[in-house]
Amino acid sequence: MELMFWWLIxxxxxxxxxxxxxxxxxxxxxxxxxxxxxxxxxxxxxxxxQAALRRHRRWLAIAALAAIxxxxxxxxxxxxxxxxxxIAPEQRNRDIMLCLDTSGSMNSAxxxxxxxxxxxxxxxxxxxxxxxxxxxxxxxxxxxxDDYGYVQEQLTxxxxxxxxxxxxxxxxxxxxxGRGSSLIGDGLASCVNGFPDTGAADARSVETGSPDTDSxxxxxxxxxxxxxxxxxYLSGDPTFTLEQAAALAKEREVPVYALNPGDFDYGPGPGQxxxxxxxxxxxxxxAYYRLDSPEAxxxxxxSVQETEATAMKGAPQAVVSDRPELPLTLALLSGLVxxxxxxxxxx
Amino acid sequence: MTSLLKRVKxxxxxxxxxxxxxxxxxxxxxxxxxxxxxxxxLRAYIPGDDVRDIDWKxxxxxxxxxxxxxxxxxxxxxxxxxxxxxxMAAESRDGETKKDIAxxxxxxxxxLAHRHGDVVGLVCGDGTxxxxxxxxxxxxxxxxxLREVDSATGLDSGPSGIExxxxxxxxxxxxxxxxxxVSDEQAAGPDTEQLLRRLRxxxxxxxxxxxxxxxxxxGHTGQDAFSVxxxxxxxxxxxxxxxxxxxxTKATGERDAARLAMxxxxxxxxxxxxxxxxxxxxxxxxxERHRRAG
Numbered sequence: 001m002e003l004m005f006w007w008l009i010x011x012x013x014x015x016x017x018x019x020x021x022x023x024x025x026x027x028x029x030x031x032x033x034x035x036x037x038x039x040x041x042x043x044x045x046x047x048x049x050q051a052a053l054r055r056h057r058r059w060l061a062i063a064a065l066a067a068i069x070x071x072x073x074x075x076x077x078x079x080x081x082x083x084x085x086x087i088a089p090e091q092r093n094r095d096i097m098l099c100l101d102t103s104g105s106m107n108s109a110x111x112x113x114x115x116x117x118x119x120x121x122x123x124x125x126x127x128x129x130x131x132x133x134x135x136x137x138x139x140x141x142x143x144x145x146d147d148y149g150y151v152q153e154q155l156t157x158x159x160x161x162x163x164x165x166x167x168x169x170x171x172x173x174x175x176x177x178g179r180g181s182s183l184i185g186d187g188l189a190s191c192v193n194g195f196p197d198t199g200a201a202d203a204r205s206v207e208t209g210s211p212d213t214d215s216x217x218x219x220x221x222x223x224x225x226x227x228x229x230x231x232x233y234l235s236g237d238p239t240f241t242l243e244q245a246a247a248l249a250k251e252r253e254v255p256v257y258a259l260n261p262g263d264f265d266y267g268p269g270p271g272q273x274x275x276x277x278x279x280x281x282x283x284x285x286x287a288y289y290r291l292d293s294p295e296a297x298x299x300x301x302x303s304v305q306e307t308e309a310t311a312m313k314g315a316p317q318a319v320v321s322d323r324p325e326l327p328l329t330l331a332l333l334s335g336l337v338x339x340x341x342x343x344x345x346x347x
Numbered sequence: 348m349t350s351l352l353k354r355v356k357x358x359x360x361x362x363x364x365x366x367x368x369x370x371x372x373x374x375x376x377x378x379x380x381x382x383x384x385x386x387x388x389l390r391a392y393i394p395g396d397d398v399r400d401i402d403w404k405x406x407x408x409x410x411x412x413x414x415x416x417x418x419x420x421x422x423x424x425x426x427x428x429x430x431x432x433x434x435m436a437a438e439s440r441d442g443e444t445k446k447d448i449a450x451x452x453x454x455x456x457x458x459l460a461h462r463h464g465d466v467v468g469l470v471c472g473d474g475t476x477x478x479x480x481x482x483x484x485x486x487x488x489x490x491x492x493l494r495e496v497d498s499a500t501g502l503d504s505g506p507s508g509i510e511x512x513x514x515x516x517x518x519x520x521x522x523x524x525x526x527x528x529v530s531d532e533q534a535a536g537p538d539t540e541q542l543l544r545r546l547r548x549x550x551x552x553x554x555x556x557x558x559x560x561x562x563x564x565x566g567h568t569g570q571d572a573f574s575v576x577x578x579x580x581x582x583x584x585x586x587x588x589x590x591x592x593x594x595x596t597k598a599t600g601e602r603d604a605a606r607l608a609m610x611x612x613x614x615x616x617x618x619x620x621x622x623x624x625x626x627x628x629x630x631x632x633x634x635e636r637h638r639r640a641g
Contacts, residue, residue, distance in 0.1 A: 031573045031580075035560065036502060038434035038445070039532050040574030040581060042602065043562035048594045052585045 001323060004080035012075040056345070063341035069334035077327035082320045094127045094223045095144050097254075099191035101230035102133045102162075102172050103182045109261035111162035112297035113229050118155040120305070121148050128222075131158060132194055134187030136178035136236060140194055141171075180236010188245035191226050192252055224254045225286070227304065231262035232273035246280035255286035257304045259297065351493040352486055355454030358627060389413040424482045425460040425467045426550075427453045427492060428516060428528040431499035432473030432507030433575045435531065440558040440566060441622030446500040448557050449529045450493050451623045455630055456527045456553075457489045470512050470520075471496055473505035477515040506576055509533060513542050517549075526552045532559045534602060535609040543613040553637060554610055555629070556619040562586055563595035616640055 003009070043049055098117060100110045114131075121129060129151055130144040142154050161171035178186070226249065232242065240248070249256050258281035260274055278288035289300045389405055392412035402415040429435075429449055439445045457467045461484065468482030469492040478499075480492055509530040516526065526546065533539075546552055561567050563586035572581045585591065610617040618633035620626050 031578060034571045034573045034580065035442075035568075036433075036437040036575045037560045037562060037572045037581070038437035038507060038575050039534075039559050040562065040572075040576060040579070041534070042532070042559070042599055043581060043586060043591075043595055044574070044579075046591065046594050046598055048588075048591045049563075049585065052588060052591060056582065056585060 001081055002084055003076075004082050004320070006079055008075060008079045012071075012078075016071065059341050059344050063338055063345060066334045066338035066341060070331055070338055073327040073330040073334060077324050077331060081323050081327065083323050085319045085321070087317055087319055094225070095130070095195060096127065097130045097132060097144065097191045097194055097224070097226045099187060099226050099228045099230075100131070100133050100158075101182055101184060101187065101228075102135050102175055103231075103233070105231055105233070105262055106229060107162045107164065109229050109259060109291055109297065111159050112295070113227065113259065113301065114155050114158045114162060116298045116301045118152055118159065120301070121151045121155065124148055130194055131155070132187070132191045133158070133172060133175055134183065134190060135172070135175035136181050136183050137175055138187045138190035139172075139174045140190070143194060144196065178236065180234075180238070182230070182234055183236050183238040184230050184232055184234055185238040185240035185242045185245040187230070188226070188228060188242065188256065189240040189248055191228070192245065192249045192254055195224050195252065195254065224252070225304070226254055226256045227259065227301065228256050228281070229259045229261070230277065231260055232277040233262070234273070242276060242280045243283075246284045249284040254284065256281045256284040257286045258288045259291050259300060260288065261291040350490055351450055351497060352454055352458065352490045355451060355458055355493070358451065358623075359455060359458065387416045389415060423460070423463070423465040424522070424524045425456065425465050426482065426516065426520065426524045426526050427457060427467060427469045427471075428509075428512050428526055429453060429469065429471040429496045430473065430507050430509045430512065430530055431471045431496055431504060433500075433502050433504050434507030434533075435500045435557075436502045436504070437575045438560040439621055440560055441624075442560070442568075443622050445531060445557045445559070446497065448620060448623045448626060449500075450497050451626045452529050452555050452557075452620070452630065453496060453527070454489070454493050455626060457492060460525075461486060461489055465525075467492065468524075469495060470516055471499060472512055472515070473499075474508035474511055475505035477512050479515070479519070502575060507531070507533070510539055510542060513539075513546060517542060517545050520550075524550045526550045528552065528554045529557065530554070531557050532602070532606070535606045540609050540613060543609070543615060547613050547615060552613075552615045553633060554615050554617040555633065556606070556617060558619055558621040564592040564599075565596075567592070614640075 044053075096117075098113060100106070100113060102110060110133075117129065124146070126146065128144040128146045131141040131154060133139050133141055141158065142150065145151060157168065157171055160168040234242075246256065258277050260277055274290070281288040287304070291297065291300070389402060390413065392401060392406075392414050396414050400414050400416075402413050405415075406412045435444075435446045435449055437445055439448055453469075460467050464484070466482040466484045467489055469480040470477060472478050478495075480495060509528065513528070543552070560572070562572065562581060567583070567586055569583050569587060571583045573579065574581060586595070607617065616633060616637040618629045618636070620629045
């Protein structure tokens with residue numbers, strides 16, 4: 001809590017001191033309008049008079065206290081008490097693309113990822129999220145959006161589909177149009193292209209998805225990341241290899257966080273699927289997480305979120321918010337007390 | 348500044364015109380009957396009496412010696428006792444300054460004494476000190492006494508306390524005087540009563556009380572007042588409350604009764620005035636009462 005117009009305090013103190021001096025200095029003329037009387041103990045010795053005088057003085061004290069409180073709280077309110085908070089607004093300028101491999105082996109991991117994001121979406125504010133599912137071909141379920149109600153709805157649908165609930169099979173329609181299965185490089189490239197164009201000239205040359213050049217925030221730098229859930233078991237002939245797609249992501253400055261639920265590498269060789277995925281993810285500036293159980297997804301996603309968050313806190317911004325409630329409430333209350341006391345004190 | 352005595356005399360003239368001329372003088376003289384040169388009465392001869400005092404003609408008619416009673420020329424001394432404390436600068440019941448009423452009363456008594464050929468002295472002061480001016484005859488002297496009282500009394504003089512002046516008289520004044528005390532409604536205490544008893548044994552005492560302003564009740568003006576004793580304010584709206592007014596009326600009634608009872612017990616004739624217009628009437632009544640009582 002700080003005071004924005006703190007310089008109001010010294011003048012207020014000076015005025016208060018002058019007023020106090022004027023009020024309490026011995027006034028020789030004060031009794032000029034009153035009539036002098038002798039033997040005042042005829043009246044002042046009466047217990048009734050003393051009680052009345054005590055009451056009178058009590059009300060005077062209450063009025064004085066209320067007046068002082070009113071003045072102090074008014075000055076405090078006039079000095080504009082503000083709360084200074086430092087926030088990193090970039091934290092909210094985040095785009096997250098969920099890129100889920102929907103080959104049969106991935107269902108449980110996908111369901112966990114979708115569920116975690118469904119929960120996270122409730123707390124999102126300004127962040128955008130998109131969902132792309134792919135098997136042999138990629139389908140953008142919904143593009144980057146901050147319509148969290150819709151996101152919630154779609155993620156719930158996606159979760160039903162991954163859990164294999166009846167009536168939800170149509171969700172994954174369109175992911176088997178390509179030749180083969182689990183064309184991971186193509187899927188990742190589709191996800192990378194799912195981000196709106198930032199206006200980077202070099203990115204334009206490799207665009208394959210729908211260019212979003214006239215997006216209102218195309219010039220605004222937003223942090224982007226991809227959560228890629230795949231086991232990297234490729235069967236087919238993708239247009240993009242995983243390495244090419246990772247290079248594209250790196251070129252667009254999109255880190256890829258890879259979740260691998262089926263890391264069944266035979267030895268530490270670089271040609272193994274898990275190791276390739278790790279290399280690709282780390283090459284794009286992201287990270288690689290090996291999933292041993294779907295329950296671990298939540299922790300991983302949160303840790304991804306946190307690393308993102310710390311990376312974002314580059315330029316903290318001070319936010320000033322006025323907090324006049326307390327002094328103004330106090331002023332109102334003391335004003336009411338003063339009014340009551342003045343009414344009581346009226347001659 | 349007009350002469351204070353002249354003001355007193357003009358007031359007396361108006362009064363004398365209304366009443367029988369010279370009545371006041373007669374009243375004053377008769378109070379101190381037996382002190383004049385005049386023939387007073389006859390009484391039986393007692394061995395030791397002056398032979399020149401025998402009234403032969405009366406003795407011849409009566410058959411045994413009678414003594415003509417002449418009282419030697421003796422000037423009475425009137426001692427005015429006044430309070431010049433700041434209490435006397437306060438308002439009286441009629442709204443005048445109490446000091447003016449006191450000066451008027453002192454002037455009337457002093458002038459009567461002067462006309463009668465008596466000498467007039469003054470003892471005045473406040474709680475911080477007492478001064479005395481020795482008794483002398485003459486109008487200029489009387490004027491000086493009144494001036495003294497008039498100028499010494501103000502809101503910045505010391506606190507009032509008539510006991511101090513009475514004590515001064517008890518300690519320092521020898522002989523039998525006529526004391527004329529002008530005071531206000533000070534409370535009657537046992538010490539005062541003792542002191543008055545002591546003074547009454549030596550002197551003849553007349554007491555005039557100047558009524559103080561009403562602080563509550565019927566006579567209250569509704570104007571804020573302040574106590575001259577300590578400058579504390581007496582808010583009018585507090586005194587206006589009916590409960591306080593009733594209590595005040597009761598308390599002042601008891602207080603007045605106590606003061607009157609004290610003066611009566613000590614054998615002092617007393618009167619009271621609320622304004623200077625009532626001074627003549629009240630003094631006349633006071634002297635009358637004193638004559639009957641004495």
